[in-house]
Amino acid sequence: MxxxxxxxxxxxxxxxxxxxxxxxxxxxxxxxxxxxxxxxxxxxxxxxxxDFADGHLYFGLHRTDRNWVFREWAPNATRIFLIGDFNGWKESEAYELKPIGTSGNWEVSLPLSAMKHGDLYKMKVYWDGGSGERIPAWCQRVVQDDDTKIFSAQVWEPAEKYVFKKQNFRPKRNPLLIYECHIGMAQDAERVGTYNEFRENVLPRIIKDGYNCIQIMAIQEHPYYGSFGYHVSSFFAASSRFGTPEELKQLIDEAHKHGIAVIMDLVQSHAVKNEVEGLGNLCGDPHQFFYSGERREHPAWDSLCFDYGKNEVIHFLLSNCKYWLTEFNFDGFRFDGVTSMLYYSHGLGESFNGYGDYFNGHQDGNAITYLTLANLLIHEVKPSAFTIAEEVSGMPGLAAPFKDGGYGFDYRMAMNIPDFWIKLIKEFRDEDWKPSSIFWELTNRRAEEHNISYCESHDQALVGDKTIIFRLIDSDMYWHFRIGDETIGVDRGIALHKIIRLLTASTINGGYLNFMGNEFGHPEWIDFPREGNGWSYKYARRQWNLVDNKELCYQYLGEFDRLMLELLKSERNFQKLPVVEVWHNDEDKVLAYSRGDLLFVYNLNPQRSFTDYGFQVPEGTYYIALNTDSYSFGGRGIIGDCKSVLTDPDPLLKKYGKGWLRLYIPARSGIVLRKVAKGKR
Incomplete structure (x- = not known):
C-alpha cells in the first residue's frame, strides 16, 4: 500500500x-x-x-543446520578471505568469499566443521592499490587479547542460547525514573566491572531506590575504554570487556522480572576512526559508510560522520536498532549526539536564538529523515519501546509524533536544566537565588513534547567538571562528612543537594534521570584510565561503601532520594498533572506550587525562617509527606514528620473553595504536603 x-x-x-x-x-x-x-x-x-531492517539476519556470520554462512557489504573490495584460528590465520581458497552479482555483497558458505564456537577471526580484504585485515562490520562478538591488546571477531554460537524468562514486558512510565549507569565503573574495586556483578550487586540497589528504568552506557563495542563508549567500532557487538552476550541478556531479564525497563545509550551520530577495528576504511573506500570531503570527520570529536543519505547506511543503522530490541530485549534507546546529526555545523558555534535558526537551510535533511525513520521502526518493532533524544538546540518537533509533523522521539533531554543549576551555583550567591527564575527554567518547555529532567548526568561528573555535591561542599567532603562532624558548608551542601533534586524531579513533564551514585552525593569526578593518570581506575568506579557506612552523611542523601521517588510514584501519572504555581516571592525566596493533591513549598533563604507564612490553597487538611529538613535526611528536624495542618477559613476565599494554609518554613528547606481527601486521614 x-x-x-x-x-x-x-x-x-x-x-x-x-x-x-x-x-x-x-x-x-x-x-x-x-x-x-x-x-x-x-x-x-x-x-x-x-522487514527492511533485517540486515543483521543476513550479513555477518550465521550458523544454520547445515553450514556456516558469512556475508559482508564491501563494494570496493576485489577479494576477501576469512582468516582465523580455524585456518592458522592463512588465506585459503576454501575460506574465500565470492561476490553476489553486482550488489557489492560478498558471501562464503562453509561446512559446520570449518569453525567452532570461540574461534577468533577477521577478514583479509583486498582492493585496488591495497589490502588489510578487518573486523567485519556486522559481527556480533568482538574480543580483545589481554596481552597484545589486539581486537578480533569471535565465533559465538554457545551450545545453549539464553532464553528470556520474562516475556511481554511492558515498561512503567508514570513517571519514567531513569538510573543512568556504566557497567564497567559500577563497582568499588579499581578495575572493570562485569554484567554479572552489576546484576548481583547494583541492580538490587536500583530496585530498592525505586527507579523503574536503567539506561546503560557503553554497550556497543569500543576500542578505547576511556571514550565512555562513544567511539564505537562494532555496532552490533555488546562490549566483551564486561562479559558475554548471555550475561547481558540475563541482566536485562532480571531487571524486567523486577519491573525495571532497560534502555541503552545508542551511538549512531558518529563512529571511531579506527580502520582495523572499525568502519573507517573497510574495503579501501573511506566513504563507504561516511560523508566525503570536509563532512567526513567530526571537527570536535575526532570521529567519522555517517552518510545518512545512502540507503545502505540507513539499512545498517536501522538494522542496528532492530537488533538490540529483538536480540537483547532492550526497551528503547537514548540517542546520543542528536544535535550533531541535525546540523551541518554539528551545532558547534550556534546560538539558536530564534525559530529561524531551525529552518535556515543549515540542517542535514538526510539525518532528519533517518532519525524519523528510526523512531518509526522502533515503535513498529516494539510498540512498548521508547526513545529519548540527547539534543541541546531545542529543535521544534523533535519529541512530537511523526503524524503531527514531528520526528517521533518519545522524550527529549532537558539539557538546559543541569546547565542552569551549574550556572546558579557557580555565579550567584545563595542570597541572590530567585525562586521565580528557578520555577521558569524548570517548567519552560514545549507543551506537546515530553522531557527527561535531570540535575546532573554523567557529563557533569567528568574530569574538567564537577558534580553538584562537589560544587557545593568541595574538599570538606573528605574531612567533614562524618555524622556529628559536619561544618556549616557541609550542612549547606546537603540541604541544597536535596532541594535541587526535589525541585527538578517534582516539575517533570515526562521523566527524571540520575547518574549512578549521584543520588547519594558520590564524591569526586569520573576519570577513566589513560596515559595522563597512569592508567589508574581510582576514579572510574563507584564507592558504594560510602552510602553503606552508617557513620557518614551519604546515607542521608540516598534515603532522601528513595523517599522522594516513592512520593512521586504515589500520585498516579504524576508527570501528567499540571504544575500550578501557588506563590513566589523573590525577596523572601519562597516558592510554592501544586501537582494534584501535593503542595510543594520551598524556602531558599539561607538565613531566615518564616512563621505562619500563608498560602491560598483549596480548603482542607494537609499533612507533611516529605521534608528535606528532617533528621532522617541530615536536616535540623525543626518540623515534626507527618505533622497535619488545617487551612484557616477566609470569607473572601470561601466562594473559591480556598483557605489560608499557614506554615512554619525553615530556612533552606523544601516541604511537600498532601491534601487529605474528605473522610480520610
Whole structure:
C-alpha cells in the first residue's frame, strides 16, 4: 500500500504553535521527505520498515543446520578471505568469499566443521592499490587479547542460547525514573566491572531506590575504554570487556522480572576512526559508510560522520536498532549526539536564538529523515519501546509524533536544566537565588513534547567538571562528612543537594534521570584510565561503601532520594498533572506550587525562617509527606514528620473553595504536603 502525503494546510505541530506558521512549508517538506524515503525502502508499502531492517539476519556470520554462512557489504573490495584460528590465520581458497552479482555483497558458505564456537577471526580484504585485515562490520562478538591488546571477531554460537524468562514486558512510565549507569565503573574495586556483578550487586540497589528504568552506557563495542563508549567500532557487538552476550541478556531479564525497563545509550551520530577495528576504511573506500570531503570527520570529536543519505547506511543503522530490541530485549534507546546529526555545523558555534535558526537551510535533511525513520521502526518493532533524544538546540518537533509533523522521539533531554543549576551555583550567591527564575527554567518547555529532567548526568561528573555535591561542599567532603562532624558548608551542601533534586524531579513533564551514585552525593569526578593518570581506575568506579557506612552523611542523601521517588510514584501519572504555581516571592525566596493533591513549598533563604507564612490553597487538611529538613535526611528536624495542618477559613476565599494554609518554613528547606481527601486521614 502506498503511503499518501498529508494534504492538510498545517500539520498539528504548527497548529499547536503559531510561531511555526512561517516555517510550515519547511516542516511539511521534511515530513514529505520521510514519506518518500519510507515508500522507497518498503517498495511503496509492499513490505514493512521492519522487514527492511533485517540486515543483521543476513550479513555477518550465521550458523544454520547445515553450514556456516558469512556475508559482508564491501563494494570496493576485489577479494576477501576469512582468516582465523580455524585456518592458522592463512588465506585459503576454501575460506574465500565470492561476490553476489553486482550488489557489492560478498558471501562464503562453509561446512559446520570449518569453525567452532570461540574461534577468533577477521577478514583479509583486498582492493585496488591495497589490502588489510578487518573486523567485519556486522559481527556480533568482538574480543580483545589481554596481552597484545589486539581486537578480533569471535565465533559465538554457545551450545545453549539464553532464553528470556520474562516475556511481554511492558515498561512503567508514570513517571519514567531513569538510573543512568556504566557497567564497567559500577563497582568499588579499581578495575572493570562485569554484567554479572552489576546484576548481583547494583541492580538490587536500583530496585530498592525505586527507579523503574536503567539506561546503560557503553554497550556497543569500543576500542578505547576511556571514550565512555562513544567511539564505537562494532555496532552490533555488546562490549566483551564486561562479559558475554548471555550475561547481558540475563541482566536485562532480571531487571524486567523486577519491573525495571532497560534502555541503552545508542551511538549512531558518529563512529571511531579506527580502520582495523572499525568502519573507517573497510574495503579501501573511506566513504563507504561516511560523508566525503570536509563532512567526513567530526571537527570536535575526532570521529567519522555517517552518510545518512545512502540507503545502505540507513539499512545498517536501522538494522542496528532492530537488533538490540529483538536480540537483547532492550526497551528503547537514548540517542546520543542528536544535535550533531541535525546540523551541518554539528551545532558547534550556534546560538539558536530564534525559530529561524531551525529552518535556515543549515540542517542535514538526510539525518532528519533517518532519525524519523528510526523512531518509526522502533515503535513498529516494539510498540512498548521508547526513545529519548540527547539534543541541546531545542529543535521544534523533535519529541512530537511523526503524524503531527514531528520526528517521533518519545522524550527529549532537558539539557538546559543541569546547565542552569551549574550556572546558579557557580555565579550567584545563595542570597541572590530567585525562586521565580528557578520555577521558569524548570517548567519552560514545549507543551506537546515530553522531557527527561535531570540535575546532573554523567557529563557533569567528568574530569574538567564537577558534580553538584562537589560544587557545593568541595574538599570538606573528605574531612567533614562524618555524622556529628559536619561544618556549616557541609550542612549547606546537603540541604541544597536535596532541594535541587526535589525541585527538578517534582516539575517533570515526562521523566527524571540520575547518574549512578549521584543520588547519594558520590564524591569526586569520573576519570577513566589513560596515559595522563597512569592508567589508574581510582576514579572510574563507584564507592558504594560510602552510602553503606552508617557513620557518614551519604546515607542521608540516598534515603532522601528513595523517599522522594516513592512520593512521586504515589500520585498516579504524576508527570501528567499540571504544575500550578501557588506563590513566589523573590525577596523572601519562597516558592510554592501544586501537582494534584501535593503542595510543594520551598524556602531558599539561607538565613531566615518564616512563621505562619500563608498560602491560598483549596480548603482542607494537609499533612507533611516529605521534608528535606528532617533528621532522617541530615536536616535540623525543626518540623515534626507527618505533622497535619488545617487551612484557616477566609470569607473572601470561601466562594473559591480556598483557605489560608499557614506554615512554619525553615530556612533552606523544601516541604511537600498532601491534601487529605474528605473522610480520610
Amino acid at each position: 502506498i503511503i499518501m502525503k498529508q494534504k492538510s494546510k498545517f500539520l498539528k505541530l504548527v497548529k499547536n504553535d503559531s510561531w511555526l506558521e512561517p516555517y510550515n512549508d519547511a516542516i511539511q517538506g521534511r515530513h514529505d521527505q520521510v514519506l518518500w524515503k519510507l515508500n522507497q525502502l518498503t517498495q511503496d508499502g509492499k513490505t514493512s520498515l521492519s
